[in-house]
Amino acid sequence: FEQPDIAAPGVSILAADRNSYVFKSGTSMACPHVSAVTALLKSVHPGWSPTMIKSAIVTTASVTDRFGMPIHAEAVPRKLADPFDFGGGHIDPERAVDPGLVYDVDAREYNKFFNCTLGYLDGCESYYLNLNLPSIAVPDLKDKVVLQRTVTNVGPAEATYHLVVEGPAGIDVFVEPSVINFTRSSSKSAKFMVRFTARQRVQGGYTFGSLTWSDGGTHSVRIPIAVRTVIQDFVADTS
Structure with missing residues (x-):
């Protein structure tokens, strides 16, 4: 099966660093976003299994940006993102809480x-x-x-x-x-x-x-x- 499963905010994220805050980028910034969404889903649906939570996140993700345009991958030459770039798409917590299936x-x-x-x-x-x-x-x-x-x-x-x-x-x-x-x-x-x-x-x-x-x-x-x-x-x- 393919990886990754999902994409999340990971560029110029304000993060705690010792006694201060700094802007950081990378998967280390994206991972906490997904972990937080997972915890919120578990609080709303305590009976859901880990795979049900993962499915809710993946199947409700967005494949367009905030302007409704297709997401592009950071590649040379520039190309449209595909599942090997973002999995199901960009995480959407509001939709994930009510996935339907x-x-x-x-x-x-x-x-x-x-x-x-x-x-x-x-x-x-x-x-x-x-x-x-x-x-x-x-x-x-x-x-x-x-x-x-x-x-x-x-x-x-x-x-x-x-x-x-x-x-x-x-x-x-x-x-x-x-x-x-x-x-x-x-x-x-x-x-x-x-x-x-x-x-x-x-x-x-x-x-x-x-x-x-x-x-x-x-x-x-x-x-x-x-x-x-x-x-x-x-x-x-x-x-």
Whole structure:
């Protein structure tokens, strides 16, 4: 899965330094902002798991600046920021407190993920794809890949969410179902399937998109997508 998860204020931040205050920049300034938002969310929703809090932060982040323009990355040459620059986007605490839907993960699932990374388990590729993270990364799409995610309703008991997909360039994206209905008598969780199909046979770089569940009103639950098409393994890309 991709990193980072989120972007936060980190440039010219007024910070305490010994017996004074100074302006500092960097991840050491951004991290306290996210930690504070996490603590506030936990105070409002004490029953939420760490992954529910993380999901709320990621899925409600903004991908535009305060003027409504796309965020640019600090790169040469200048380029639009992508999920590898800011994850879900720039943190938005007010929206994070009421995300509508969250992507929750049982803590025991991370034990299996850890064992996979250490090589203790076989057949981990499918597990990597299906870990219920608030993001989707497919690093080696040769033809077709199918994965699934589960969303949990933490908003109004009765709600209908419609899907909005921004597909990565050169990739066909199919999601089933494309509409999720929650009622007072239904389960608070719903599974959906995502299929990626490569339209072009190239050894390429990553292309990006997003998958958003919207109730047409208050809630817009967005996760980033990163997909890389390949022809064969162990081929280095050059530019």
